[in-house]
Amino acid sequence: MAINGTFQSNHEGSPYNRATSPLLEVKHLNVDYLAASGTVHAVTDVSFSLRRGEILGLAGESGSGKSTLAYAITRLLRPPALITGGEIRYYPREKGEALLSVDAISKDASGADVITMGAIEEDANNRLPAEIDGESINLLRLSPARLRKIRWNDLAIVFQSAMNALNPVMTIGAQITDVLRAHRPSMGPDSRKQRAIELLKLVGIAPDRLRSYPHELSGGMRQRAIIAIALALSPEILIMDEPTTALDVVVQREILTEIIRLREKLNFAVIFITHDLSLLLELADNVAIMYAGRIVEQASTRDMYLHPRHPYSYGLLNSFPALRGPLRRMSGIPGSPPDLRSVPPGCAFHPRCPFAFDACHKVLPVLQSVQAEDSSQMVACHLYNPVYSVEPPTASDLAKKYEALAEGNAKR
């Protein structure tokens, strides 16, 4: 993973940087929505891991389960949603520091935040001995009280619509200090305000905006304010659920630059969810593509851009007209996403796939490495399974098939 490598080499000095150890591991996660008209399998058997300082992009169409996954990780799902299986392991900074009560935030000479950590609090509600397993925590088995400590301290989320995520009758300052008041009870009002000013500066808003109400800010500034609130407790993981979808391109670009800058400064990991794959390719270190609740391909950004393997990834990648290069007639992916109440048997993509063959209708493909020498790229497609396919297709084979499709469309 070349891109990741370059990033980490920049941060060798960072005390929190542990290059290879995972920060978050999602294993075989299943989420259903129990609807009257039938159970919707929104997330099915999803596994991935996130390392420190990594930006993981999750892409897919609406209804592919991206947001449900984000909500499941933060345990924000409410009935009728039900997590039916799997585990989400979070590896805190150091052994035993997981459920910490933070005494104070002080500043070191360089201006970076130093959080002084207290001892583990014995939680009377802790009735699940499997909750802490070695040095990791299964987020799915946390009691509400412990969950509350993890949320925002270690795991923050930025929602899609900044307009709805901010409270319209509270000033920006009050909303930032609210987080600090709840999670850092030992901080006094002055130091809370000081921290709020720092946070606004961090995301590029003038500190005098502390007393503004959300409606007095533009869309881009509101989104920045939300990011400031998310960063208030210096979380390890930031989940961003389509943070720029409602914004204009120029503002979107500013927010993305900001995220990259902040990540380099604070070294948090990001799960960035969007339907805009071309955006993700510029931003993320690794990309996972979801279709009908499953991850169908996972690769480093460079691999995904240069040679997407799954026919769906290829189609998605080529759904965006290019700014440069020769103009050519392009073809979208035919058909539309399946109804998650009755996902097609076998590979869920087979009704739309130009390459579908017999096995695709019957056998569910599993996520596996494409080639022995390239272990970073994983794909769930029978085309790359030697049992069904002798010669796996190259990127140009995929291109030819889609081009044929485009020409067929043009003739129609």
Place this chain on the structure above:
Amino acid sequence: MNDLNLAIEDSNAEYITTPILEAFHLRKLFPLHSLNPLGQKSAVHAVEDTSIALRPGRAMALVGESGSGKTTVARLLAGLYTPSSGSIQFRGEPARLSNSASLRAYRRHVQLILQDPFSSLNPVHDVRYHLARPLRIYGHARNKRQETAQILSLLNRVNLSPAEQFISKYPHQLSGGQRQRVSIARALSVQPEVLLADEPVSMLDVSIRLDILNLMLRLKDEERLAVLFITHDIATSRYFAEDTLVMYAGQMVEGGPSDKVIQEPAHPYTRLLISAAPDPARLNPENNGKIADLPARGEIPSLITPPTGCRFHPRCPHAMEVCRQRFPKRTDLGNGRWTNCFLYGDGDTSPEAEKKPYIAPLLWPDQ
């Protein structure tokens, strides 16, 4: 694959065809009502001095951020708003949009496709109703049999097959892409010459967008429709439209053949838009996957008290004194391209502009 109705150069002959719908110096103010009767009268200056010409068989893209006045232009052309000043000509004659009878006649030729297919179809009526109404109102169908036959052929034309099944469906039974196809069919049902498409794909799923764009491209070619295509995504305008107009805060700042405008943007705002657009091609090894830094910050200004002169000057890295004072006149850059920017001259009034050959100045290193 390089079949190109998308292309620009091959169709110079077509370019000369007379415009079917033209607008001259359109201006639209939305007055604001203040509670103080003695207070200053204020208004939103949504569109200033906009001229646009739509030609049969060609698409004109209108690009800009939200709040740039794109939708207002489409609604002015559709006759939904009355312009504060300026005129609209249809087939060389002033369009009469004053009363409902003349508006109805005008809409026989000019149709609008709305952005959001989830709110532009009536949820209590089925597909048949949506398509039958325009057919009956404009007299294309005289009886039930004709009506059904025409609806079926419309549904087939927008690739909704089997049409017999779709005809009795309600909007909630359709996906976003299918709904947008129904609204395209509805626009086509009156057999218009001009189609005004206001962000027709921005609400749709990414994998569906290209299908709808390709459908509209095909219809444009088959029926020789003049299309106004409004988008905020400048890459899509290159794919879809022969010509592109760039708007900023109600002012037109640049125009010309799409490919030229995008490959060699002249106006600083166009350059900003293009450098901000996601472009995976930047992932090449030289850039090391880094995102170019944005040269101009900020957002579209308030249009109640817009900046004087060129409205882009507060964000423009090249703003000069004259930019604050007045809006530059249109400077012709050759090959059908023009821009309103003092960096390139000030229209015909500057004799030097004619002498100076057009060389795009290198404004930002990443261009």
